[in-house]
Amino acid sequence: MICRIELHPAAQRELTKSFLWYEKRSPGLGGRFIKAIDERVSKLSNYPEMYAKRKAGFREAPINIFPYILIYEFLPKENIVFISYIFHTKRSPKLKYRRTR
Secondary structure, rough: OOOOOOOOOHHHHHHHHHHHHHHHHOHHHHHHHHHHHHHHHHHHHHHHOOOOHHHHHOOOHHHHHOEEEEEEEEEOOOOEEEEEEEEOOOHHHHHHOOOOO
């Protein structure tokens, strides 16, 4: 089953901001960050239930190499993986589950 991926608008902004931060530090690093995100998103599209539910039905998918996790919900009726946050692991964990669709 291949699910449609949707990003919360704030998650899209977080992605852009993080890309620019990494790219500014080292040219090409932002591209590696995006590639790592894309690989995880592709995996979620094919296997949306591969990570256990956490608080309030949200799931957490770690990003390889980078200190980020994708906070997402799988909506089986709509066949959607909804990504609420692209969350840096150094941030307060209290913020992870506040956004909804």
